[in-house]
Each structure stands twice: as C-alpha cells, then as structure tokens.
Amino acid sequence: KNEVEQSPQNLTAQEGEFITINCSYSVGISALHWLQQHPGGGIVSLFMLSSGKKKHGRLIATINIQEKHSSLHITASHPRDSAVYICAVRVGGSQGNLIFGKGTKLSVKP
Amino acid sequence: EPEVTQTPSHQVTQMGQEVILRCVPISNHLYFYWYRQILGQKVEFLVSFYNNEISEKSEIFDDQFSVERPDGSNFTLKIRSTKLEDSAMYFCASSEAGAGSPLHFGNGTRLTVT
Numbered sequence: 001k002n003e004v005e006q007s008p009q010n011l012t013a014q015e016g017e018f019i020t021i022n023c024s025y026s027v028g029i030s031a032l033h034w035l036q037q038h039p040g041g042g043i044v045s046l047f048m049l050s051s052g053k054k055k056h057g058r059l060i061a062t063i064n065i066q067e068k069h070s071s072l073h074i075t076a077s078h079p080r081d082s083a084v085y086i087c088a089v090r091v092g093g094s095q096g097n098l099i100f101g102k103g104t105k106l107s108v109k110p
Numbered sequence: 111e112p113e114v115t116q117t118p119s120h121q122v123t124q125m126g127q128e129v130i131l132r133c134v135p136i137s138n139h140l141y142f143y144w145y146r147q148i149l150g151q152k153v154e155f156l157v158s159f160y161n162n163e164i165s166e167k168s169e170i171f172d173d174q175f176s177v178e179r180p181d182g183s184n185f186t187l188k189i190r191s192t193k194l195e196d197s198a199m200y201f202c203a204s205s206e207a208g209a210g211s212p213l214h215f216g217n218g219t220r221l222t223v224t
Contacts, residue, residue: 033213041199043153043215086153094158094166095208096143102152 004101006087012107019074021104023087026068030090033098034061034072037084046072046085077108112136116202116216123192123223131187131219133202141205142185143213144177146170146198153201159185160208192223 005024013019023032034046047054047061049070054061058077063070074081084105088098115134123129135142144156157167159177174190185204189196199218205211 030209035215040217041220042217043201043203045212045214048210048212088153094143094160095141095205095211096145096158096203096213097155097166097168098153099155100153 004087004089004099006085006101006104008104009102010105010107012109013077015078015108015110017077017108019077019081019106019108021072021085021087021106023070023072023101024068025087025089025099027091029065029068030092032063032070033088033090034070035086035088037086037103039083043086074106077106079108079110082107112214114202114204114214114216116200116219118219119217120220121222123221125194125223126191129189129192129221131189131200131202131221133185133187133216134183135185135202135204136206136214137183139204139206139214141165141208141211142177142179143203143205144187145201145203147201147218148195148198156187189221192221194223197221197223 003026007022031050033048036044049063058075060073084103086103087101117132142159147153155168157171158165176188178186199220201218202216203213
C-alpha cells in the first residue's frame, strides 16, 4: 500500500522567507501533484510532474524518482501564500486516481 | 479562465435521505472525478468517469454511490441513503485528457448529514 508522507505538518514563516515542503512516498508512481487548498476549502492544482523540476512564478517543484521524494519551494513568501499544501501521487490507473498526503499547513506572517 | 462549478456549496440532509451533488466541468474536458474530504482528514479519491462510464472507483465508492452525466454538461454524484459518516466536503474535478493533463477542481460541496 502506498503511503504519502508530508513534512512538516505545520509551518509558520515570516514574509519573504524561503519555504520548503517535503513529500515522500513508498512505491513507484506515474505522476505527482502539488495542490493548494485555500482556507475556504477550494483546491487549486499547482504542479503535476513525473521527473525533474518545474517552476511557476515563485513556486518551484522538484521530484527525485529514485529517492521517492518531492519538494515544493516557495521563494519570497507572502501572507497570501498561507494555505494547506497537499502532495498527491498517481500509482497507476486513471489520471485522477490519486493518493493524497495529509497536507502541510503554511502560515506566512507579515 | 474556465472553472469547474459545484452546487450547492453546502447541503444539509437527514440520515437515510438521497442527495445529488452537482458539478459542471470545464466544457472541453473529457475526464471527470469525484473526491471527498472528511473534516480534518486527507482527500480521498472516489471515482473517475470517461466516455459516459466509470473508468475507476475506490473501495469507498460502494453501491450507495452513483455518478451520471445526464445532459452533456452536468456531472452528478448521488448518494442513495446517506449516513452520518457521509458528512464531508465533496470535490469534483475534470481534466482535458487522461495522463499528462492537469486536474481542475471545483470549490466543493460541504455535505452535512444529521
């Protein structure tokens, strides 16, 4: 059974700090997603990756397939980045059949 | 930017009642999904739907659940006889294609079963 572990569970940062959120999984995967869940509950897809690195604005996601590990980085963090960040993996099967981590709650203070 | 829309945002129902949660996926998307998140817990996959049939479902998606695309734009999740433990946030998502396409989520429907 694949488990998805995220660390840390909670993270408080000062505005401007560089943030790293980690995700580890236990079996081979075909894709990994990083999602952002807003305080109101809505979910936004940030990245989908199966190898290497992707960048979008201040967000960077990396994955190491051999080590079964991914990281999400936020540069120059801002209070509007405050949210729960969720890692989810696809083991096989359909695109949407994902196993989700518990999420990392990020709070960025001004 | 096109969005996935879900209605209602909050539904309260009594145990044993049937509920239908509605979703309008992005218009050119072909793959549709439902997820649920019990308060304080992880998001869980329920079902994926393509070409008017279920392509995959989880153990959670038992006989009390069903999905339908009744009219080419809506995608619905029906829970036949709700239980207290069905109380959760239900998310709909869609993607343009299968593997390799990003998922687009709706804002969710909070279902409360009393």
